[in-house]
Amino acid sequence: MLSKKSLYVVIVGCGRLGSFLANRMSSEGHGVVVIDNDETSFNALTLDYSGFKLVGDADEFAVLKKGRIDQADMVIAVTRDDNSNLMVSQIAKNIFHVPRVIARILDPKRGEIYRNLGIEIVCPTLIEYDYFTKLLEKPLSESGKGNEL
């Protein structure tokens, strides 16, 4: 990280990606709160995770407030539900004016539509698509297993 300043990060959704990000940001010395409505999802956090865990539905305003989203430097919305991610990130951006808001949107059709709302959108499907396209453009001989048919 460029600055050594410790950030206050709210991560919504503690799935594979959420827990991974929470572990990593916590180990980098940032203050982390991770929110998920399934308590067992916190099992994915490592033993040295030093942030907070908050059980609750992030669509509920009271839960976001409890996570002190109003003071966050960064909000990352990575639940399985695109609409939840969109709502949480819009609340963070437009109501609490959180400086940096990133949302994962699985549906590429909707990623495009929401791109102009001031939220950084990560669409895994598009990223994979780009990556696969590049792989497929490579001639077979370069891909390491050059086995001409």
Added chain:
Amino acid sequence: MNILLVGGGKLIYFLSRSFISKGYRVTVINNDRDESTWLARNVKATVVYGAWTDPQILMEAEADTADAVVAITPNDQDNLAVCQLAEMSFHIPRKLALINDPDNENIFIKLGITTVFSPVKILSNLIEQRFSFEGITCLLPVEEGKINITDVVIQDTFPVVGKKLSEIDLPDDSLIAYILRNDTPLVARGGTQLFAGDHVIVITLPENHGKALKTITGEMM
């Protein structure tokens, strides 16, 4: 008028029936296969089965021809997404969203969805107003209860009996607007005296509703 209803359950069924009976054209988007089949058989609406907020499904439901969209799914995040898609991708002029968590009302408004209704708020207001007192009827909550218009029948035990309106110390921003005496409406003026049996039409705000009624009835609400 073309109305696009998004959601499920009894609400969708009865709403579609009611809109159709008024002559509107109704399209329903429902995300449950069995329910969609059932709806298609029982309601004269076009029923599209699919994810509520999938742009492709909205396209199939001809969202671009809708005059109004009504989002009444059980999830606030889905209702928000439906209305925002309706706005950004299909330019539907009127958007209505149901809000489950009353806290979300202000959020939706700030995010640009201005017509929202919260059943929890409407019901709890109604219930409180109905149960408050015998002889007191809430006639009309304006804008979901931002202003209340209440009909109070003056009993002879009330402290205001025999008093002129100018002598009654109602809280600020509340008002006795009309008096119905023997079915004759009188405009309330400072010099008008109140008698037992009068119906007074009181206009209040939620914050002074209880206080205003206490001033008139002398009892704690």
